[in-house]
Amino acid sequence: xxxxxxxxxxxxxxxxxxxxxxxxxxxxxxxxxxxxxxxxxxxxxxxxxxxxxxxxxxxxxxxxxxxxxxxxxxxxxxxxxxxxxxxxxxxxxxxxxxxxxxxxxxxxxxxxxxxxxxxxxxxxxxxxxxxxxxxxxxxxxxxxxxxxxxxxxxxxxxxxxxxxxxxxxxxxxxxxxxxxxxxxxxxxxxxxxxxxxxxxxxxxxxxxxxxxxxxxxxxxxxxxxxxxxxxxxxxxxxxxxxxxxxxxxxxxxxxxxxxxxxxxxxxxxxxxxxxxxxxxxxxxxxxxxxxxxxxxxxxxxxxxxxxxxxxxxxxxxxxxxxxxxxxxxxxxxxxxxxxxxxxxxxxxxxxxxxxxxxxxxxxxxxxxxxxxxxxxxxxxxxxxxxxxxxxxxxxxxxxxxxxx
Amino acid sequence: xxxxxxxxxxxxxxxxxxxxxxxxxxxxxxxxxxxxxxxxxxxxxxxxxxxxxxxxxxxxxxxxxxxxxxxxxxxxxxxxxxxxxxxxxxxxxxxxxxxxxxxxxxxxxxxxxxxxxxxxxxxxxxxxxx
Numbered sequence: 001x002x003x004x005x006x007x008x009x010x011x012x013x014x015x016x017x018x019x020x021x022x023x024x025x026x027x028x029x030x031x032x033x034x035x036x037x038x039x040x041x042x043x044x045x046x047x048x049x050x051x052x053x054x055x056x057x058x059x060x061x062x063x064x065x066x067x068x069x070x071x072x073x074x075x076x077x078x079x080x081x082x083x084x085x086x087x088x089x090x091x092x093x094x095x096x097x098x099x100x101x102x103x104x105x106x107x108x109x110x111x112x113x114x115x116x117x118x119x120x121x122x123x124x125x126x127x128x129x130x131x132x133x134x135x136x137x138x139x140x141x142x143x144x145x146x147x148x149x150x151x152x153x154x155x156x157x158x159x160x161x162x163x164x165x166x167x168x169x170x171x172x173x174x175x176x177x178x179x180x181x182x183x184x185x186x187x188x189x190x191x192x193x194x195x196x197x198x199x200x201x202x203x204x205x206x207x208x209x210x211x212x213x214x215x216x217x218x219x220x221x222x223x224x225x226x227x228x229x230x231x232x233x234x235x236x237x238x239x240x241x242x243x244x245x246x247x248x249x250x251x252x253x254x255x256x257x258x259x260x261x262x263x264x265x266x267x268x269x270x271x272x273x274x275x276x277x278x279x280x281x282x283x284x285x286x287x288x289x290x291x292x293x294x295x296x297x298x299x300x301x302x303x304x305x306x307x308x309x310x311x312x313x314x315x316x317x318x319x320x321x322x323x324x325x326x327x328x329x330x331x332x333x334x335x336x337x338x339x340x341x342x343x344x345x346x347x348x349x350x351x352x353x354x355x356x357x358x359x360x361x362x363x364x365x366x367x368x369x370x371x372x373x374x375x376x377x378x379x380x381x382x383x384x385x386x387x388x389x390x391x392x393x394x395x396x397x398x399x400x401x402x403x404x
Numbered sequence: 405x406x407x408x409x410x411x412x413x414x415x416x417x418x419x420x421x422x423x424x425x426x427x428x429x430x431x432x433x434x435x436x437x438x439x440x441x442x443x444x445x446x447x448x449x450x451x452x453x454x455x456x457x458x459x460x461x462x463x464x465x466x467x468x469x470x471x472x473x474x475x476x477x478x479x480x481x482x483x484x485x486x487x488x489x490x491x492x493x494x495x496x497x498x499x500x501x502x503x504x505x506x507x508x509x510x511x512x513x514x515x516x517x518x519x520x521x522x523x524x525x526x527x528x529x530x531x532x533x534x
Contacts, residue, residue, distance in 0.1 A: 018497055019421040019490075026489035034482065078456040086455075322454055332453060360481065363449050363474075374446050375474070377455040 035302025038359040042352050046343060046388045051105050055388040057371035058381060059101060062094050064370060065378055066115060079377055085154070088135035090379040091119050092158040093386040096393070099165035103392030113169060120162050124178070127155065136201065143202040146257055147189060154200035156186050157213030164219035168393055171223065183220045186213050187231070195242065195259045196235045203256045207243060208269040210235075211276035218279040222397045232280045240284070247312040249291045264313035267296045267306050267334025268321045271341030275390070278344060279397055289345045296338070297350065298329045303360065304353025305330030306338040330357070336380055339387035344394070351387075358384065423498070426491035430484045437476040445473040 045054045065072055079086045098112045126134055132155040133140055144150065163179035166172070189198035190213065197205040198213070214235060217228050242259045243251050250265035251273055270292045277285035295310035308321045308331035322332030335354065342351035358364070362373035372381055418424045440446075448457050448470035457466045 015419075016421050018501075019426075019494055022494035022497060023426075023486060023490040025493050026486045030482070030485050030489055034485070037481075078450075081456060082454045323452065361478075363446060363477070365446070374449040376453045377450055380453055 032301055035353075035356050035360075038356050039302065039352065040355045040359055042348060042355070045355060046351065049104065051101050051108070051389060054371060055101070055385060057366060057369060058385040058388070059097065061370035061372045062097070062378070062382060062385060063111075063115065066094075066119060075378055079379065084135055084137060086377065086379040088123070088155065088158065090382045091123050092162055093379070093382040095119055095162045096165050097382065097386040097389050099169050100386070100389040100392050102169050103396070104389060109169070116162075116166050116169070120159075120166055120175070123159065123162070127159070140201050145199050145202050147192065147199060151185060151189055151198065152200050153186065153189060153198040153213055154206065154209045156182055156189075156198075157209050157216055160186060160216035161212055161219070164216050164223065165393060167223050168219065168396060176224070179216075179220060180224065183217055186217065187228070190235075191231070193257050194238075195255070195257065196231070196238050197255075197257070199257060204262065205255050205257060206269065207239075207251050207253055207255075207273050211273045211280075215276040215279045219393075219397055236281050236284055245310075245313065248295050248310045249287070250295060250310065251288060263315050265292075265295070265310055266315065266321070267292070267308040267331055268337055270296070271306075271334070271337040271339075275340050275344040275394075278394055282398070286345065289341050289347075292341060293347070293350065296334060299350070299353050300328065302353065303328075303330075303357045304335070304338070304350055304355075305357055306334040307331050308334045325361075332380075336376075336383050339384055340390065343387040343390055423491040423495040426487040426494065430487040430491070433476065433479045433484050433487075437480045440469075440473045440476050445469045449474055 040054075043052065045052045051059070065075065076087055079090075095116050098116045102109045102112050132150075132152045135155055136152055140152065145152075160179055160182040163175050163182065166175050167179060186198065190196050190210065192198075195205065197207075197210045200206045200209045214232065218232070220226060221228055239251060243255065243261075245252050245265045248265055250270055252261045252264050253266035253269040254262040256262065270288065274285050274289040274292060277288060292306075296306040296308075298305045298307050305325070305328060307329045308324060309315045321334065322336075324331040335357065339351065339354050339358075341347070342354060358373060361375060363375045365372055365374050373384070376384075415428050418428055420429070448461075448466045450457055451463070451467045451470040452474060456463055457470075
């Protein structure tokens, strides 16, 4: 190798080192700062009172989804082909959001109450016509339900919750009857087994669905002056004994009617579980939230996100959980529902970080007075909207309990 | 020679690992993103959530469009600022280094920067030669 060639190589090596170091330094400056470009003003999303302007824009997107039959058919076709449950859950979360928005701003009642009724009526019509399987994934038909007649607590619980939200805004005899019938069915299913839990799919009980059903029963107690506090206490005692994952102290997500676990604690379940338990056992609910935050919060560099599984449990990714961002370990399902947990437990710091993430990676698109997240879908937008307005409905039910 | 031809020649002769090279890459990523954005590929980003787009289009095509859009968006938000900042740091470090070692023309030393006029007569190897 002659001197010229050697010098040339040295120069090239020096340039590569300098270039690499420059990029590393630039990354060290930019990466911790990038979140500042997306960090939202929380008060425009979730103010203490009223409905924030961003939440209004998101509500407009949902209203137009429900008002435009063509658009709904188009969007639902895609969503239902991936998971029919999303069609159903989009209804539940939007109805819950509408009720909370009316409580936050009574001037919205005239516009939102008829919409709540339309969604509930249409859901009941579809269920009457096509049966509960319309809202279940196809494998619901792969085996018979162990309890007969077959009922899915996923469908019954969320319908009861929608009816309860509607009645909290304005009671109505038709909805009262429908809710009472539904709660009677739910209770007969849940009581009829060692776990005090009912099936959502054949021999598949989900803590998510069972706690949503508990929330519906609790709202029914508030509305109709019934009392299921003994049942709630027994349910919590059973769950603490048989459904708590020892390493994390979190409730597992899925088990069979005999209480054998199918899955451990799951992010796409636990945040909503904690929120529903607020109506039944506030201390246990907070305990679950704090544990979930400790085990699943993956926030870094100012961005918030949650993993689907805690470090001590490895489970599969399924259609409920959605994709996970490699390296960051942010899971779509868990992070989406973490908004509800953070909002329900007034964890503004976590909520702001989650909103920072969705403002960046959710691809927000604002046009024609509507806000939607292009990387998500209607059910994702409905969950996010609900997280931004939740509070007043639960407060009404628990306030009375406190006063009793 | 037309402006576009001059630009192409300049880009071809710009070493990848140089302040100007970083800026060229940043520019290419930004232009690519603007093209996908102009084509409206953002509407396919919903495939990330597992939802097929509402339009009648094959899932594979939608996934490809959606992934391209999201990757380029991420590149513009994360990679482009790093490249731009890195180019500035690289440029100043080189200048500093050149001043400390009089007579030496550090690597990339003849490389054009954004502010510099393109040297269309320089040979491809000129930028790294000593």
